[in-house]
Amino acid sequence: MRLAPAVRSTSLLTVCLLLLLACVSLLSVVSGATEVAWSQVGHGLGLWLRGAPDADYTMVDRIVVDLRVPRMLLAIVVGAGLALVGALLQTTTRNDLSDPYLFGLSSGSAAGAVAVITLTGEVLGVWTLPLAAFVGGMASVVVVLLLLRRYRSHTPERMILAGLSVSFLFTALTYYFTFLGDQRAAQSVMFWTMGGLGSARWDNLFIPLTGLLVLSLFSWHRRHALDAMLSGDHTAHSLGIAPERLRLQAFVVCAFATACFVAVSGVIGFVGLMVPHLARALAGALHRRMLHIAMLIGALLLLLSDVVSRSILAPQELPVGIVTASVGALFVMYTLLHQSDGA
Amino acid sequence: MKTKPNLTFSCRSWLAACGLSVLSLAAHAQTFPVTVDSCGENLTFAAPPKAALIHDINMTDMALSLGLQSQMAGVSGITGWYKMSPEFKQALGNIKEIAPKQPSLENILALKPDFFFAGWNYGMAVGGEVTPTTLKKYKIPTLVLSESCIHVDKARPPASMELLYADYLKLGTIFGKEAQAKAQIAQWKQRLAALPKATGKEPLRMFLFDSGEDKPFTAGKFAIPTAMMAAVGGRNIMDDVDASWGTVAWEAVAARNPEFLVLLDYQNDGGADKLLQFLQKHPLMQHTTAVKNKRFVALRYEELTPGPANVAAIEKMARAVNR
Numbered sequence: 001m002r003l004a005p006a007v008r009s010t011s012l013l014t015v016c017l018l019l020l021l022a023c024v025s026l027l028s029v030v031s032g033a034t035e036v037a038w039s040q041v042g043h044g045l046g047l048w049l050r051g052a053p054d055a056d057y058t059m060v061d062r063i064v065v066d067l068r069v070p071r072m073l074l075a076i077v078v079g080a081g082l083a084l085v086g087a088l089l090q091t092t093t094r095n096d097l098s099d100p101y102l103f104g105l106s107s108g109s110a111a112g113a114v115a116v117i118t119l120t121g122e123v124l125g126v127w128t129l130p131l132a133a134f135v136g137g138m139a140s141v142v143v144v145l146l147l148l149r150r151y152r153s154h155t156p157e158r159m160i161l162a163g164l165s166v167s168f169l170f171t172a173l174t175y176y177f178t179f180l181g182d183q184r185a186a187q188s189v190m191f192w193t194m195g196g197l198g199s200a201r202w203d204n205l206f207i208p209l210t211g212l213l214v215l216s217l218f219s220w221h222r223r224h225a226l227d228a229m230l231s232g233d234h235t236a237h238s239l240g241i242a243p244e245r246l247r248l249q250a251f252v253v254c255a256f257a258t259a260c261f262v263a264v265s266g267v268i269g270f271v272g273l274m275v276p277h278l279a280r281a282l283a284g285a286l287h288r289r290m291l292h293i294a295m296l297i298g299a300l301l302l303l304l305s306d307v308v309s310r311s312i313l314a315p316q317e318l319p320v321g322i323v324t325a326s327v328g329a330l331f332v333m334y335t336l337l338h339q340s341d342g343a
Numbered sequence: 344m345k346t347k348p349n350l351t352f353s354c355r356s357w358l359a360a361c362g363l364s365v366l367s368l369a370a371h372a373q374t375f376p377v378t379v380d381s382c383g384e385n386l387t388f389a390a391p392p393k394a395a396l397i398h399d400i401n402m403t404d405m406a407l408s409l410g411l412q413s414q415m416a417g418v419s420g421i422t423g424w425y426k427m428s429p430e431f432k433q434a435l436g437n438i439k440e441i442a443p444k445q446p447s448l449e450n451i452l453a454l455k456p457d458f459f460f461a462g463w464n465y466g467m468a469v470g471g472e473v474t475p476t477t478l479k480k481y482k483i484p485t486l487v488l489s490e491s492c493i494h495v496d497k498a499r500p501p502a503s504m505e506l507l508y509a510d511y512l513k514l515g516t517i518f519g520k521e522a523q524a525k526a527q528i529a530q531w532k533q534r535l536a537a538l539p540k541a542t543g544k545e546p547l548r549m550f551l552f553d554s555g556e557d558k559p560f561t562a563g564k565f566a567i568p569t570a571m572m573a574a575v576g577g578r579n580i581m582d583d584v585d586a587s588w589g590t591v592a593w594e595a596v597a598a599r600n601p602e603f604l605v606l607l608d609y610q611n612d613g614g615a616d617k618l619l620q621f622l623q624k625h626p627l628m629q630h631t632t633a634v635k636n637k638r639f640v641a642l643r644y645e646e647l648t649p650g651p652a653n654v655a656a657i658e659k660m661a662r663a664v665n666r
Contacts, residue, residue: 033592059630063594066626129556191557198557198593201626266557315595316584317558 010289013282017296021076024303028075029068031307033314036060036068045069066202074200074208075306076299078261079271081212083298085254086272087279087291088219091226092243092250093156099272100258103163103251104140106269107170109262112136113192114174118181130207130263133192137259140166141252148248159247194319195268197306204264211260218253219291222246226287268321270328271298277335301327373521379513381475382492386484391519392458396441396451398466400425401650402488405511406460407434408527408651409520417454419446420466425609425644448472452481460514462488464588465648469494486513490649493565493587501582502569504535507649531654535574538661547577547664550601550633551647552618554609558590567649568605575661577603597627603664604639607647615641639663 029041044064047056057065082100089098100106116132147162178189191198219226225246228236233243261268279294305323312318378387394416397403403418415438421427423443427435441450445466451459451473459478465488467473475485490506493499508528515524549572553560562568563584572579580599581591604622606615619639622628633639640663646656 033595034598054630057630059598059600059627062627062630063598067594188555191555196557310592315581315591316586316589317592 010283010293013293014296017293017300021296021300021303024300024307025072025076028072028303028307029064032063032068032310033317034060034063036064040064067200070202070205071197071200071306072303073205074197074265075303077205077208077212078197078265078268079275079298079300079302080295081208081215081257081261081298082268082271082302083275083279083294084212084215084219084291085258086274087276087287087294088215088226088250088254089272090276091229091287092247093159094229094232095156095160096277097273098160099270100254101167101267101269101272102160103255104144104166104170105137105163105255105258106262106267107167107174108140108143109133109137109259110192110267111170111173111177112139113262113266114177114181114189117188117192118177130204133263134207134259136170137255137262140170141255141259143169144251145248155244156247159251190319192262192266193321195266195321195324196309196317196319197265197302198317199264207263208261208265211257214253215257216295218249219287222249223287223291230285266319266321268302268324270324270331271302274328274331275301277331373516373519375519377516377521379486379516381485381513382487382489383496384475386486386517388484388517391517392456394454394456395458395460395518396446396454396456396483398446398459398461399648400427400431400645401648401652402460402462402465403435404431404645404650404652405514407431409511409515409518409524411514411518411520412436412438414518416456417441419450420444446473448477451478451483456483458517459483459485460488461485462491463494465491486510486517488649490565490567490587499565501564502567502587504567504570504574504653506567506570507531507651507653510649511651527651534654535657538575538658539665546573547575547603548580548599548601548632549577549603549605550580550596550599551605551607552622553588553607554618555590556621558592559596560588560590561596562647563587563589567653568647571647571653571657571660572605574657575664577664593625593627597631600631601633602636602638604633605647605660606639606641608641608643615639 026041030036030038040060041064044057044061047061048065086099089100089103090096110133112135113129113133115136116128143166144159144162147166148158151158174189174193178186181189225236225241228239228241229243229246236243236246275298276290276294278297279290282297283289283293302320302324305327306320309318309320309323375391376387376389378385380386391414393414395406395411395414396417396419397406397415398418399420403421406415412434417439418435419440419442421440421443441454445468461467461473463469467475467485467487475487478485489510490502508531511528512521512524515521515527551562551568551572553562561581561584562579563586564582565585565587569579569582580596580601584591604619606618608615619634619637622634625634628634640660642656642659643652646652646659
């Protein structure tokens, strides 16, 4: 990948990305289906920080405080998380195309949510769908692990094949449930299969946050082992690391985190695939430097995509997965063209 | 709420039916061939169809209210989605349903109908196997629901009650019951003219909530609920959405602060009550005037898609608005 020369000074890069993230965060609070002036953002946030009583809020204040701020935070958390999942999976399976999609993690979660929408309805109130998505995601992991149990060695190829087959199976299930459902179910199904950040609420942010926390702790704890994996199973082994065990651990952690993300935002594609490549191009392959850059770029990318998805068709909203998939596909095309140029 | 209006309605419709039968006796027999417009295309019938296939509960309602049972070979798209009322079931008699949801081309050809009444996304999909073009090959003329024409013709006028009247009249004309259809429409217009209008200088801000959590699914500029809201002196706050039915953003709905809600009661999974509960918990919607004051009316699918049930639904809406 030769998108940019590898920047060695990652701290400068980090500061730049953080500043950019702050700007885009503000932009995402200001833009959307309804017009919100900068001064109103200040007003709403002021009320919130003061802990003002409900009666003081205008509807625009509420839009800012109750909808757009949690939505911005959800974009940051899920974007950073998906990028991290992609980076971990790409390193441990040594496959550039690894992302949460490829291993059936996302499709399991979507199938869980869609099954509930079409078959049982919300038996457990507002928590039904996040819970069902989480259970579906974990179910897909269990199936992959069962498939791998027969073998003593978990080679990347075998993991990817197991993941792909599970992914196809759960996608088929999702479509089957959609077919069974009533007319309005198709609308909800679209949300779960194409993703969106419209469900962000203060009281459900902790779900994706938990996923991100677990992911970050794991990758920080295992950063040296991950670096060792870059030079292959044999080298890693000689450095005292069990590659297969690390692969499995990373897989389970990624699965848990992805299920947490999908539970609130649906399946958002391409962030996990594309961002690690950008991060490696900017910060090099070593994980100590690369992972937080990947998280920042992931957050930026999803935040920007959400601004686009909310603005181009206002007062309608495009599923954000459509935007990320378009950007991702263009990115891959660009990379392809760039490579053939250099050849 | 469900039985009482039904009683008055059935009494009224009985009286209307008496009047209509007198009228139709008096009217001259309609001459064929007749030509009607279907999404901008002319459909000509040399004689009334004898084995019609009607899709969806709202269009079947139109056919049943015109008394077309003896000329109907089948229906489709009813039991897969809705609960039938006992009255509907009785009126339908033993006309068979060829597919509980969307009919396939095979379903239709197996029935050998000589007429199909359906709409875009109401039994037919653009580019799908069942369209007026694919059926033409088998000499099955298709009347397309006017509300759905927006999916193939972007230059349609915004929704008005003509969406019901025009289709009803077309159906009547095709089956040689033009006079009966005209009389029924006149009676509907009379009923709507007699409605009390919502008071206030500005039209009442109304919002239809069909379904959806991260984004609401609602009726836009070209869907009949927009016309129904206007009929009670209200305005659909989403009448600037260039679609018949579609999703919008919650914040756009909340910012326009609806004063009155129309909730789509699918009669399953908690129905309209569940929709209201959802709105009462929504961070923005719970603060809107309509949710705070619990101002809403629950209407079923066939009451909110073009069909005879629209008229009683508008009366129901007017009562709820003026309560």
